[in-house]
Amino acid sequence: MIKRDNSCALSRVEGLPSSSIRILIADDFEDWRRQVRLLLRVRTEWQVIAEASDGREAIQRSEELKPDLVLLDIGLPKVNGIEAARRIRQLSPRSKIVFLSLYDWLDEVQAALSTDAMGYVLKTDSLRELVPAVDAVLQGKQFVSSSLRASSSPIGCAAVPTSPF
Secondary structure (H helix, E strand, O other), rough: OEEEEOOOOOEEOOOOOOOOOEEEEEEOOOHHHHHHHHHOOOOOEEEEEEEOOOOOOHHHHHHOOOOOOOEEEEOOOOOOOOHHHHHHHHHOOOOOEEEEEEEOHHHHHHHHOOOOEEEEEEEHHHHHHHHHEEEEOOOOOOOOHHHHHHOOOOOOOOOOOOOOO
């Protein structure tokens, strides 16, 4: 349940500690969203507050809930993830965005990062890299999957930390 404070700004979700990191997961596959939720349980302060199954819903939930972090797929129906990220940046500018995608094409990665997203994690790398990516992004650092950093093509991310895992 969302409550409003005296300034009418959205505040934390009722019942969650104020130090919680509020996360929105946007992916069109329910089984994948469930897998991501399980991976995020490693940190008790990370709370999945909402899910979205398409880009339009991700935009609406971001505007309504103002999550700290949005995990966003590129291949979303209705509004693709890249366009959704652009709109989320306008409607919830404090929300950090991490793309979680199957796409490893240079053009897609660059387009995603051009939205001011802080991270890009390949779904194939997520088991070992999602938690370090979220940690890095929450500390204000950019994160790109090691598989992409290891490729011979530049991805436009010079200051990308290496994963501790």
